Amino acid sequence: MNLKFTGLNIDVTDALKDYISTKLARITRHVDNVISVVVTLSVEKLNQKAEIDLHLSGKDLHVESVDTDMYAAIDSLMDKLDRAVLKHKEKSTNHRATPTGQMAAQSE
Template sequence: MQAEPKRPSGRHHACLLCTGKGENCMQVNISGHQLEVTKPLREYVELKLKKLEGHFDKITNVQVTMAVEKLKQKIEATLHIHGGEVVANAEHDDMYAAIDLLTDKLDRQLLKHKEKQQSILKGAAAR
Protein backbone atom coordinates (compact mmCIF):
# COMPACT_ATOMS: atom_id res chain seq x y z
CA MET A 1 0.00 0.00 0.00
CA GLN A 2 1.36 3.35 -1.06
CA ALA A 3 1.33 6.34 1.28
CA GLU A 4 -0.56 9.42 0.18
CA PRO A 5 1.63 12.38 -0.75
CA LYS A 6 1.65 15.09 1.89
CA ARG A 7 -0.20 18.25 0.98
CA PRO A 8 0.88 21.64 2.21
CA SER A 9 -1.33 22.59 5.13
CA GLY A 10 -2.20 26.04 3.79
CA ARG A 11 -1.52 27.35 7.27
CA HIS A 12 1.64 29.31 6.49
CA HIS A 13 3.07 30.58 3.28
CA ALA A 14 6.04 32.84 2.74
CA CYS A 15 7.20 34.36 -0.48
CA LEU A 16 9.32 37.22 -1.71
CA LEU A 17 7.61 39.78 -3.94
CA CYS A 18 9.87 41.98 -6.06
CA THR A 19 8.87 44.99 -8.13
CA GLY A 20 11.55 44.35 -10.70
CA LYS A 21 13.90 47.06 -9.40
CA GLY A 22 16.06 44.41 -7.77
CA GLU A 23 16.61 45.95 -4.37
CA ASN A 24 12.93 46.47 -3.50
CA CYS A 25 11.61 43.14 -2.32
CA MET A 26 9.16 42.46 0.46
CA GLN A 27 8.73 39.20 2.28
CA VAL A 28 5.08 38.18 2.56
CA ASN A 29 3.87 35.68 5.16
CA ILE A 30 0.26 34.53 4.79
CA SER A 31 -1.45 32.33 7.34
CA GLY A 32 -4.96 31.10 7.93
CA HIS A 33 -6.74 30.50 11.22
CA GLN A 34 -9.64 28.04 10.88
CA LEU A 35 -9.20 28.58 7.14
CA GLU A 36 -7.15 26.98 4.39
CA VAL A 37 -5.28 29.60 2.41
CA THR A 38 -5.96 28.50 -1.16
CA LYS A 39 -3.76 29.39 -4.10
CA PRO A 40 -6.31 31.88 -5.56
CA LEU A 41 -6.63 33.65 -2.17
CA ARG A 42 -2.85 33.81 -1.80
CA GLU A 43 -2.41 35.17 -5.33
CA TYR A 44 -5.13 37.80 -4.78
CA VAL A 45 -3.46 39.01 -1.57
CA GLU A 46 -0.07 39.15 -3.30
CA LEU A 47 -1.54 41.10 -6.24
CA LYS A 48 -3.09 43.67 -3.89
CA LEU A 49 0.14 44.00 -1.89
CA LYS A 50 2.14 44.63 -5.07
CA LYS A 51 -0.18 47.56 -5.81
CA LEU A 52 0.52 48.95 -2.32
CA GLU A 53 4.22 48.66 -2.96
CA GLY A 54 3.74 50.87 -6.01
CA HIS A 55 2.61 53.69 -3.70
CA PHE A 56 5.21 53.11 -0.99
CA ASP A 57 8.30 51.17 -2.00
CA LYS A 58 9.89 50.82 1.44
CA ILE A 59 7.80 47.85 2.63
CA THR A 60 10.17 45.14 3.84
CA ASN A 61 7.94 42.52 5.46
CA VAL A 62 4.22 41.78 5.53
CA GLN A 63 2.36 39.42 7.87
CA VAL A 64 -1.19 38.58 6.76
CA THR A 65 -3.58 36.48 8.86
CA MET A 66 -6.95 35.34 7.53
CA ALA A 67 -9.63 33.85 9.76
CA VAL A 68 -13.25 32.77 9.77
CA GLU A 69 -15.35 33.58 12.83
CA LYS A 70 -18.97 32.52 12.66
CA LEU A 71 -20.18 34.04 9.37
CA LYS A 72 -17.52 36.76 9.08
CA GLN A 73 -14.34 36.53 7.07
CA LYS A 74 -11.59 38.46 8.86
CA ILE A 75 -8.17 39.55 7.69
CA GLU A 76 -5.38 41.41 9.42
CA ALA A 77 -2.07 42.67 8.07
CA THR A 78 1.05 44.13 9.60
CA LEU A 79 3.42 45.94 7.25
CA HIS A 80 6.97 46.59 8.39
CA ILE A 81 8.11 49.74 6.65
CA HIS A 82 11.02 52.15 6.83
CA GLY A 83 10.29 54.23 9.91
CA GLY A 84 7.72 52.01 11.59
CA GLU A 85 4.86 49.62 11.23
CA VAL A 86 1.37 49.83 9.73
CA VAL A 87 -1.42 47.59 11.04
CA ALA A 88 -4.94 47.23 9.65
CA ASN A 89 -7.79 44.75 9.76
CA ALA A 90 -11.08 44.24 7.98
CA GLU A 91 -14.04 41.89 7.95
CA HIS A 92 -16.77 41.07 5.48
CA ASP A 93 -19.05 38.20 4.48
CA ASP A 94 -16.72 37.52 1.52
CA MET A 95 -12.95 37.09 1.96
CA TYR A 96 -12.13 38.80 -1.34
CA ALA A 97 -14.17 41.85 -0.27
CA ALA A 98 -12.39 41.79 3.10
CA ILE A 99 -9.03 41.79 1.27
CA ASP A 100 -10.17 44.81 -0.77
CA LEU A 101 -11.25 46.66 2.39
CA LEU A 102 -7.96 45.82 4.08
CA THR A 103 -5.79 47.03 1.21
CA ASP A 104 -7.82 50.27 0.99
CA LYS A 105 -7.13 50.90 4.69
CA LEU A 106 -3.45 50.06 4.28
CA ASP A 107 -3.19 52.34 1.25
CA ARG A 108 -4.65 55.29 3.20
CA GLN A 109 -2.32 54.64 6.13
CA LEU A 110 0.73 54.38 3.87
CA LEU A 111 -0.12 57.64 2.11
CA LYS A 112 -0.55 59.34 5.49
CA HIS A 113 2.81 57.95 6.65
CA LYS A 114 4.49 59.09 3.43
CA GLU A 115 3.02 62.61 3.72
CA LYS A 116 4.16 62.81 7.34
CA GLN A 117 7.71 61.78 6.35
CA GLN A 118 7.77 64.36 3.54
CA SER A 119 6.58 67.16 5.83
CA ILE A 120 9.28 66.24 8.37
CA LEU A 121 11.91 66.35 5.63
CA LYS A 122 10.63 69.73 4.36
CA GLY A 123 10.65 71.10 7.91
CA ALA A 124 14.22 69.92 8.45
CA ALA A 125 15.33 71.42 5.13
CA ALA A 126 13.81 74.81 6.01
CA ARG A 127 15.89 75.09 9.20
Protein backbone atom coordinates in the same frame (compact mmCIF):
# COMPACT_ATOMS: atom_id res chain seq x y z
CA MET B 1 10.08 41.75 0.79
CA ASN B 2 9.09 38.79 2.95
CA LEU B 3 5.47 37.74 2.47
CA LYS B 4 3.84 35.38 4.95
CA PHE B 5 0.28 34.04 4.87
CA THR B 6 -1.48 32.63 7.93
CA GLY B 7 -4.94 31.11 8.07
CA LEU B 8 -6.98 30.67 11.24
CA ASN B 9 -9.84 28.19 10.70
CA ILE B 10 -9.33 28.58 6.95
CA ASP B 11 -7.03 27.09 4.34
CA VAL B 12 -5.19 29.83 2.46
CA THR B 13 -5.50 28.70 -1.15
CA ASP B 14 -3.27 29.66 -4.05
CA ALA B 15 -6.11 31.77 -5.45
CA LEU B 16 -6.26 33.84 -2.25
CA LYS B 17 -2.46 34.20 -2.23
CA ASP B 18 -2.42 35.40 -5.83
CA TYR B 19 -5.29 37.81 -5.19
CA ILE B 20 -3.54 39.34 -2.18
CA SER B 21 -0.20 39.52 -4.01
CA THR B 22 -1.73 41.46 -6.92
CA LYS B 23 -3.42 43.84 -4.49
CA LEU B 24 -0.14 44.36 -2.61
CA ALA B 25 1.55 45.41 -5.85
CA ARG B 26 -0.52 48.61 -5.71
CA ILE B 27 0.74 49.31 -2.19
CA THR B 28 4.39 48.73 -3.05
CA ARG B 29 4.12 51.32 -5.83
CA HIS B 30 3.56 54.01 -3.19
CA VAL B 31 6.39 53.00 -0.88
CA ASP B 32 9.57 51.13 -1.74
CA ASN B 33 11.01 50.32 1.68
CA VAL B 34 8.73 47.38 2.60
CA ILE B 35 10.65 44.87 4.71
CA SER B 36 8.02 42.25 5.49
CA VAL B 37 4.29 41.61 5.20
CA VAL B 38 2.27 39.22 7.35
CA VAL B 39 -1.28 38.50 6.16
CA THR B 40 -3.67 36.71 8.53
CA LEU B 41 -7.02 35.43 7.28
CA SER B 42 -9.55 34.07 9.75
CA VAL B 43 -13.15 32.90 9.91
CA GLU B 44 -15.36 33.47 12.96
CA LYS B 45 -18.88 32.15 12.42
CA LEU B 46 -20.27 34.37 9.62
CA ASN B 47 -17.50 36.97 9.68
CA GLN B 48 -14.47 36.76 7.41
CA LYS B 49 -11.56 38.73 8.86
CA ALA B 50 -8.42 39.85 7.07
CA GLU B 51 -5.48 41.44 8.88
CA ILE B 52 -2.15 42.69 7.63
CA ASP B 53 1.04 43.73 9.40
CA LEU B 54 3.26 45.81 7.15
CA HIS B 55 6.81 46.41 8.38
CA LEU B 56 8.39 49.47 6.78
CA SER B 57 11.76 50.90 7.67
CA GLY B 58 10.97 52.98 10.72
CA LYS B 59 7.26 52.13 11.01
CA ASP B 60 4.96 49.14 11.54
CA LEU B 61 1.40 49.35 10.23
CA HIS B 62 -1.43 47.08 11.35
CA VAL B 63 -4.74 47.12 9.49
CA GLU B 64 -7.73 44.80 9.74
CA SER B 65 -11.07 44.43 8.02
CA VAL B 66 -14.17 42.27 8.64
CA ASP B 67 -16.81 41.37 6.05
CA THR B 68 -19.14 38.50 5.15
CA ASP B 69 -17.08 37.68 2.04
CA MET B 70 -13.32 37.07 2.21
CA TYR B 71 -12.58 38.83 -1.09
CA ALA B 72 -14.59 41.88 0.02
CA ALA B 73 -12.67 41.90 3.31
CA ILE B 74 -9.38 41.79 1.38
CA ASP B 75 -10.51 44.64 -0.89
CA SER B 76 -11.45 46.91 2.01
CA LEU B 77 -8.25 45.88 3.82
CA MET B 78 -6.12 46.98 0.88
CA ASP B 79 -8.00 50.29 0.63
CA LYS B 80 -7.36 50.96 4.32
CA LEU B 81 -3.71 49.95 3.97
CA ASP B 82 -3.30 52.21 0.95
CA ARG B 83 -4.60 55.19 2.91
CA ALA B 84 -2.37 54.34 5.90
CA VAL B 85 0.74 54.04 3.69
CA LEU B 86 0.00 57.35 1.96
CA LYS B 87 -0.56 59.03 5.34
CA HIS B 88 2.75 57.66 6.62
CA LYS B 89 4.50 58.80 3.45
CA GLU B 90 3.11 62.33 3.82
CA LYS B 91 4.19 62.50 7.46
CA SER B 92 7.68 61.28 6.68
CA THR B 93 8.40 64.00 4.11
CA ASN B 94 10.21 67.06 5.40
CA HIS B 95 7.69 69.88 5.42
CA ARG B 96 10.18 72.46 6.70
CA ALA B 97 12.43 72.31 3.68
CA THR B 98 12.01 75.32 1.43
CA PRO B 99 12.30 75.02 -2.34
CA THR B 100 15.29 76.75 -3.87
CA GLY B 101 13.06 79.18 -5.81
CA GLN B 102 11.60 80.67 -2.64
CA MET B 103 15.03 81.20 -1.06
CA ALA B 104 16.28 82.97 -4.15
CA ALA B 105 13.23 85.29 -4.16
CA GLN B 106 13.70 86.19 -0.51
CA SER B 107 17.38 87.10 -0.89
CA GLU B 108 16.69 89.69 -3.62
